[in-house]
Every structure is written in structure tokens, then in C-alpha cells.
Amino acid sequence: MMMLPSGRLLLALLLLGFLAAAGQASQGGPRIASSDIRFAENAAHVSVRMDLDLNQSLVDALDGGMLVFFTHELEIVEPRLWGWGERELYRFLAQASVRRSDYGPGFEYRGFRSNLWRRAETLDEALAAMAVHELVLDDPLVLGTLRRLDAFVQNRIEVDLDKLPNPIKIELMTSADWLFSSPWTRLPN
Numbered sequence: 001m002m003m004l005p006s007g008r009l010l011l012a013l014l015l016l017g018f019l020a021a022a023g024q025a026s027q028g029g030p031r032i033a034s035s036d037i038r039f040a041e042n043a044a045h046v047s048v049r050m051d052l053d054l055n056q057s058l059v060d061a062l063d064g065g066m067l068v069f070f071t072h073e074l075e076i077v078e079p080r081l082w083g084w085g086e087r088e089l090y091r092f093l094a095q096a097s098v099r100r101s102d103y104g105p106g107f108e109y110r111g112f113r114s115n116l117w118r119r120a121e122t123l124d125e126a127l128a129a130m131a132v133h134e135l136v137l138d139d140p141l142v143l144g145t146l147r148r149l150d151a152f153v154q155n156r157i158e159v160d161l162d163k164l165p166n167p168i169k170i171e172l173m174t175s176a177d178w179l180f181s182s183p184w185t186r187l188p189n
Contacts, residue, residue, distance in 0.1 A: 006164065027051055030157045030182035037146075037153060037187060043138040045147055048187065049131040050157050053121075056158070056176035061168075062107070062123060067099040069160040075184075076142055078151040089151070090142045095160065096130040098123070131179060153187040 077086035119125035158181035
């Protein structure tokens with residue numbers, strides 16, 4: 001059977017897309033280093049620490065002084081008895097940012113919960129400080145649902161592309177170097 005030129009082109013583009021996705025999956029990226037959900041009498045305490053293995057484009061941008069924003073999402077969901085998908089019960093959405101320090105060597109970071117700039121000696125130290133520590137969930141509805149076996153907590157972190165400078169947004173059209181995102185990851189209850 002003879003393929004039309006457009007069919008060959010489509011097949012080649014699909015193959016390139018799969019190869020690019022496989023290459024990105026084999027690289028580092030964000031992943032959960034540790035997570036903990038502890039139940040107290042009237043609350044649950046959630047802590048998540050991520051390993052953020054930045055690609056070279058992001059490291060170069062940070063070394064050049066660019067401010068990079070990260071978005072951390074944490075959801076509590078329960079599966080639906082009918083239909084597809086899950087029902088979202090609680091959503092924690094926070095932003096953190098990292099930049100090269102203007103005052104000597106090192107980096108500055110603004111954490112997920114505070115609005116204060118803090119200093120870190122290395123980039124790894126600044127990225128490690130962006131963990132979620134002891135997020136308190138005290139809503140009785142959410143807490144009761146989370147204690148059931150079918151509800152679960154899922155987590156994701158990514159670079160906020162909307163807050164990048166415009167020249168970088170234009171580069172996004174041709175390069176995947178700035179697409180730094182983790183998949184939704186289910187935390188163990």
C-alpha cells in the first residue's frame with residue numbers, strides 16, 4: 001500500500017512527538033521526595049517535599065537573574081460512584097518564586113505561605129525550602145472524607161508560564177525547555 005506524502009509527514013511527526021516525550025520522561029523533572037499525612041483529633045497535617053531537578057534552561061535563567069515562579073497544587077478528591085473523573089473536595093494552590101540574589105552570592109526565595117524574601121546559599125537549598133510543611137486541614141467535611149479509604153490526596157508542581165517574560169513566552173512556541181511540570185501524583189494516606 002502506498003502512503004500519500006501527507007500521510008508520511010503525519011507519521012513522521014507522530015514518531016518525533018513520541019520520541020520527544022520519551023526523552024523528556026527520561027530526564028529529571030519534579031518528583032515527590034517524601035510526603036506525610038498525619039491525622040490528629042480534629043485535623044490532618046499534610047507535608048510534601050519535592051525534588052525539583054531543573055533543566056539547563058531554567059538554571060541558566062536563574063543564574064542570569066530572572067525571577068521564576070512555581071505553582072504548587074494539592075487536591076483532596078474522591079472517586080465518583082457514577083460517571084468519570086473525581087470530585088474535588090479541597091484545593092490548595094500556592095506560588096513560590098526563586099531568583100538570583102542582588103546582595104552577594106546566593107539565591108533568594110519567597111515561600112508558598114509567606115510573602116517574605118529569604119536567603120539561600122545555593123539553588124538546591126532555595127528549591128528545597130519551597131516544600132509544603134504542616135498544611136493543616138481542619139474542615140470537618142474534608143477531614144471525614146479523607147479518613148475514608150476511597151478519598152485521596154494528589155499533588156503537582158510546575159513553572160508558572162504566565163509569569164515568564166514575553167521573549168520567553170515567544171520561545172515557548174518552538175522549545176519545550178520551559179515546560180517544567182510534574183504529573184498529578186497520588187500521596188499515600
